[in-house]
Amino acid sequence: MAKEYENRIRDSGMPPEAYWESLFDVPLILEKLGIGSFHDVAELGCGYGTFSIPVAQSIAGTLYTFDVDPAMLARTRERGLGLRIVCEECDVVACGFGVRVDAVLLFNILHCEQPVELLRHAAQAADTVVVIHWRYGATPRGPDLTIRPRPEQIVAWGHEAGLQAGNVIDFPPWHYGLIFTA
Secondary structure, eight states: OOOOOTTOOTTOOOOOHHHHHTTOOHHHHHHHHTGGGOSSEEEEOOTTSTTHHHHHHHSSSOEEEEESOHHHHHHHHHHTTTSOEEEEEOOHHHHOOOSOOSEEEEESOTTSSOHHHHHHHHHHHOSEEEEEEEOSSOOSSOSOTTTOOOHHHHHHHHHHTTOEEOOOEEETTTEEEEEEEO
16 A cells, blocks of 8 residues: 655656656766765655666765655665665655755755745755756746746745755756755
């Protein structure tokens, strides 16, 4: 019997894996975000492991990844055999991350119903919170525009959560990123 989660991220269904992975230049994104400079990292929403596997390969410590979908966790575990990845089924919006790490990754997830609460949990888990999201406008995927945040909205949510944002980072053609510090 599947668990029901109050805080399942709205409008976040996953397309087929190969298509999903074609939408990102993962090495470029991780390089521009400086992911390799962190030791231990937490990630919310592992999906197919699209970012999880390269992150785990880039860092010296452990990747803690959290998702509410057992199938996504299983796929990430399968792809990450031999890597330092801890996959946990958890409603982070309700419970927090439960770990202390160098950075928290919130990739394509801040269209959730409680973004400030999620950013607060991330700030409790790490001094650095790294965000990427779909650009506002026409993209091949991403949440409905009525709930898709623009960079300035994410910056405002970050400030409300006690975080300070750096500059917006461009990830053409469909994403942007922000690095927050506590």
